[in-house]
Amino acid sequence: MSAQPSYTHGTSGTTLLGDTIGANLDRAVAAWPDREALVDVPSGRRWTYAEFAADVDQLAYALLATGVAKDDRVGIWAINCPEWVLVQYATARIGAIMVNINPAYRTHEVEYVLKQAGISLLVASLSHKTSDYRAMVDQVRGKCPELREVVYIGDPSWEALLRRGTPDLYEDLWTRKSELSCDDPINIQYTSGTTGFPKGATLSHHNILNNGYFVGELISYTEQDRVCIPVPFYHCFGMVMANLAITSHGGCMVIPAPSFDPKASLEAVQQERCTSLYGVPTMFIAELNLPDFSTYDLSSLRTGIMAGSPCPVEVMKRVVAEMHMAEVSICYGMTETSPVSLQTRRDDDLEHRTGTVGRVLPHIEVKVVDPATGVTQPRGAAGELCTRGYSVMLGYWNEPEKTAEAVDPGRWMHTGDLAMMRDDGYVEIVGRIKxxxxxxxxxxxxxxxxxxxxxxxxxxxxxxxxxxxxxxxxxxxxxxxxxxxxxxxxxxxxxxxxxxxxxxxxxxxxxxxxxxxxxxxxxxxxxxxxxxxxxxxxx
Missing domain, CATH: 3.30.300.30 (ANL, C-terminal domain)
Incomplete structure (x- = not known):
């Protein structure tokens, strides 16, 4: 064991972004107006950056016309589709707080989130798998007094909402944008609690825009990259590590299917010549195990992100060799930290990609402490992983006591994960404390x-x-x-x-x-x- 303490921070010659999400999108549109920003493979719909920004503004006007004020909560309860992405950027444009709702939630969970976040406008899918979202909303709507409007994607109510957004609201939108700070809360994501109801991690423009940007920087994203996104948008993996990482670099978001489908994912990579593919290890395992896996042309891939749980060595070997993802990156994080704190680098060897979750991101600090005493452990000793920096959430929505349990007075976020820091600063996750x-x-x-x-x-x-x-x-x-x-x-x-x-x-x-x-x-x-x-x- 090294006498050196288990503490490290990410130095960087690249400064943090001081933009709001809307201002950052404007920069991308100005730089790459004619490049593709979004492709929805199931419907065949495509947007250039100029077209995407126009539709984002149209929805922003519509939300203003319905009376959505700064800091109002707008819920999104939907599977992966272009409208999800439009809601993400349009709410950011006007300073409304988008509340991500897990598509798997049942009525009692949806009722809890609608009430706890005080959602005034809800955008929902019509259905998904066995869930009839309209019937479920009808069941709980009367118990949610702050919910004044519900709009369904793929339903006349969505088109009706968009028609309310007229360009004569341009001045209103300009005024609203001028009132926004990058430190404003912009997103509430409910963590999947295993006991009791989930907690709403509240995140700012600064939190999630910078996290997406630096995750993209570490895998060398440029406007040439096209990223296949089979992971859900409702989670940080989809909306931050994918969407915000991509648009902050001028790349293209590719939606292969409404929810994970291994065949659709590989077809999208082949058809759209994707350079990057995302997933948790079980998704990559499902793709590699397709009977016709060898028939897909995946030669366009160079990178991607694997996160959510550790990657087995044998799976990583196949991802690199058979999926052409020589620069694939492992990310570690949690919703409360926007989400990524640690990431492997594009030239890391197989052992670092499978034995560790990488090293600290730029502008972030991490340490490993004794869970009982809080004292920083020597390198090589297991303890609780803590992280601090721009990425730590503003807090749990309306739950200051639970926030204080997770974020200590020094602003360190306690992850609940058992970790060990190596001498080279790379971190191994050895399990959850529980x-x-x-x-x-x-x-x-x-x-x-x-x-x-x-x-x-x-x-x-x-x-x-x-x-x-x-x-x-x-x-x-x-x-x-x-x-x-x-x-x-x-x-x-x-x-x-x-x-x-x-x-x-x-x-x-x-x-x-x-x-x-x-x-x-x-x-x-x-x-x-x-x-x-x-x-x-x-x-």
Whole structure:
């Protein structure tokens, strides 16, 4: 272990942007008016930067005409579509606070968000999968007194809204833009709490515009880049790491499908000659496992972002070799930090891309502390990862006590993640504080076991969780998706594979074969569901 403390900050010769999102878009339009800004593959619709800005302004006029004031909350409850992006930039134009609502929410969750954020105007999809959004809104609307108008994408109400936006509101829009500060709140994103209701992380222009910009800088985005976005817009991955990273560099946003579809994603890359592809590891695994994967021409790709959870080594090797993504980047972050704090660099080796989540972004600080005392750990020692800088949220919307629990008096955001900082400043995430398995007094980090098990020839994907055990407190359960259901994996196979290669206390004592894992909409595996479902105490 190094005596050097687990603290580092991102120095940079590139200054932070002092723009609002609207002003930054204006710069892109002035520089690249005729370049493509947005392509919706399902509908075939396309926008140049000049056309995109005109439609953003049209919607901004419409919102002004409906009486949307600065700091009013406008909800967006929709799947990925061009209208989502227009709402994102139009609300920023007029200083309204866009509230992202998870497309998977059910009525009680939607009611909570509508009330807690005080949403006055809601833009929603008509439906998605089994959700009839109109019926769900009708159920809760009477309980949300501040909700005065609901507009549905693909419905006459959307066209009616746009018709209200007339160019004679130009002066009003100009006046509103002149009243905006880059430090104004512009976005509320609800974090997926595993207990109780989610909290609304409140983010400013400065938070998310700079984070998107520097994420794009680190993968060398230019106006030549075309980015395939299969990740949801409602999450920071889609609206910040994709949309804002792209428009701040003059690139093109490519929507392959309303929600993740591996085939549609690869078709979009091939058709639109995308240079970058986003996803969580499970998305890349699904794409690589398509029976006709080898038939897609992915030669236009050079980079992309993988985030949400650690990437297995074997998956990363295939992404680099077979998807041509030699410069693929790993990002680590959380909604409350806009979201990215750590990122690998385009020339990092395979070990750094799979063994770490990168090093600190420009203008941000990170440290690893003892969770009990708050004291900074020496490098090489595990502790809680904390981050500070321009990216830390303004706070949880109307919840000062919960904000104080997460952000300490020194303005450090406590992530809840267990991490270890190497001597070179790269950070390894060893688990969530709450995911740590303590078996008979031994600390077990699920990530280490998962990484080891990915090398088993029968295993396509694996998640390791701790479940109750009467004697040891907890035992190790491996939840496995096999490559071939006709060739099942047994616990004996698994244990034999681990024997002599993993410490005995880390070897799974239980195995559960699954077809799929419970997932959040943003693509993270819900380990809490696995723990709860299979928590049968052993003897």
């Amino acid at each position: 995911d740590l398995i303590i078996r008979g007094g031994e600390n077990i980090y699920p990530r280490e076991i998962e990484e080891f098990l990915y090398a088993h020839p029968k295993i396509a994907d694996v998640q390791v969780v701790g479940i109750p055990h009467e004697r040891y407190g907890e035992e190790v359960l491996a939840c496995v998706i096999t490559r071939d259901q006709a060739d099942p994996l047994t616990l004996e196979d698994l244990r034999a594979f681990c024997e002599g290669r993993l410490a005995h206390y880390k070897i799974p004592s239980r195995l559960q074969l699954l077809d799929s894992f419970p997932m959040t909409v943003s693509g993270k595996v819900r380990k809490i569901e696995l723990r709860e479902k299979y928590a049968v105490p052993g003897d």
